[in-house]
Amino acid sequence: MNKYERIYKELRKQFSDEEIVERYVIPEDLSDQEKKEIEEEFRKLRLKSLKERTEEQRLLSELMRMKLLMKDYFERSGFEEELSFSNQLEQYIKILGRSKKDFAGEIDLHPTKLSRLLSGRENPNVELVYRLENHCGNVIPAIYWWRLHSRKLEEEIKTDEKKRKIESKKVKNNLKFRA
Amino acid sequence: MKILDKESGSEFEAIIEKVAESDYSEIKRDKGFIFNWSLEKEYEVYKLYLKDEEGRILGLLSVIDNQSELRLHINLIEVTRGNVGRIKKLDNIAGCLIAFACSIAFKRGYGGFVSLLPxxxxxxxxxxxxxxxxxxxxxxxxxxxxxxxxxxxxxxx
Incomplete structure (x- = not known):
């Protein structure tokens, strides 16, 4: 008896097929020739499906990729320029294949404001991240767009010594504790 | 991602990451796993564990990256027998491992394409x-x- 079949038979003494599917993916025992035939047949079907991919499927794939890479970023620490709000917004517009002017109209923004957001001269607000969430068909949640912005903000708060000094001069009667 | 304890209804934070070389001897000793995972070393192998119980592997996933066909192929999944069938407490482990393969397939630009040959x-x-x-x-x-x-x-x- 082949190795996977033997293990399957062992498991079958203890569990139903439904329970096995809930806990295992067990490959089929195949000869090299069988494997080759299956792979060849599959390859043809796969290449055909790649050719027939629709624009909607392309968009979904690109947006899911973008979302999951953002998610990975949130699980790391620190700020990464490539994943700043402005760079990701630029990337989003590229994926859509729209002009910036058309995109600005679709999310009810003045083109100049969009341009300022893309250059990082202006920060997003809560209203904008809700609009982006809705625009991308809820694939990328509003909170993800906001976190991209807040990561940069955190970095600035940590590293902007100049502003820290300027603002500390404006504080009076600050609390003092012995070291 | 969250793993559900079916008895209590509580959810536990789970982590999936690549299996380290040192894990294989641990997996071999673990009576909860019946497949020979050392045979999967030539592929990408991932382990699932609870955030609070790092030393205890609950599930394993072996995938083959087929770049020319833009797909990730699941070769093998196994959930520790301590959580199998009628005696299982923790739910969704295999589902999480399959979904993890899907997330890799999206990130690699494969449109989330994941195959298996059961x-x-x-x-x-x-x-x-x-x-x-x-x-x-x-x-x-x-x-x-x-x-x-x-x-x-x-x-x-």
């Missing part, structure tokens, strides 16, 4: 439980069906 008599069950559809003798998820698994088992948070 035993013929289990094909219908994989189709019904996870939404796989037939591609010749193989089963696969992609696009919406792959997104569905990512959303269901991994979520956004």
């Amino acid at each position: 035993k013929t008599k289990l094909v219908d069950l994989y189709q019904n439980k996870y939404g796989f559809r037939q591609y010749g003798r193989l089963l696969a998820v992609e696009f919406e069906s792959s997104k569905y698994l990512v959303d269901k088992y991994i979520g956004s948070e």
Whole structure:
């Protein structure tokens, strides 16, 4: 008896097929020739499906990729320029294949404001991240767009010594504790 | 991602990461795993564990990256027998591992395409439980069906 079949038979003494599917993916025992035939047949079907991919499927794939890479970023620490709000917004517009002017109209923004957001001269607000969430068909949640912005903000708060000094001069009667 | 304790209804934070070389001897000693995972070393192998119990592997996933066909192929999944069938307490471990493969397939630009070649008599069950559809003798998820698994088992948070 082949190795996977033997293990399957062992498991079958203890569990139903439904329970096995809930806990295992067990490959089929195949000869090299069988494997080759299956792979060849599959390859043809796969290449055909790649050719027939629709624009909607392309968009979904690109947006899911973008979302999951953002998610990975949130699980790391620190700020990464490539994943700043402005760079990701630029990337989003590229994926859509729209002009910036058309995109600005679709999310009810003045083109100049969009341009300022893309250059990082202006920060997003809560209203904008809700609009982006809705625009991308809820694939990328509003909170993800906001976190991209807040990561940069955190970095600035940590590293902007100049502003820290300027603002500390404006504080009076600050609390003092012995070291 | 969250793993559900079916008895208490509590959820536990789970982590999936690549299996380290040192894990293989641990897996071999663990009576909860019946497959020989050392044979999977030539592929990408991932382990699932609870955030609070790092030393205890609950599930394993072996995938083959087929770049020329833009797909990730699941070769093997096993959940520790301590959580199998009637005695299981923790739910969704295999679902999380399949969804994790889907998330890799999206990140690598494969449109979430994940295939597997299960035993013929289990094909219908994989189709019904996870939404796989037939591609010749193989089963696969992609696009919406792959997104569905990512959303269901991994979520956004």
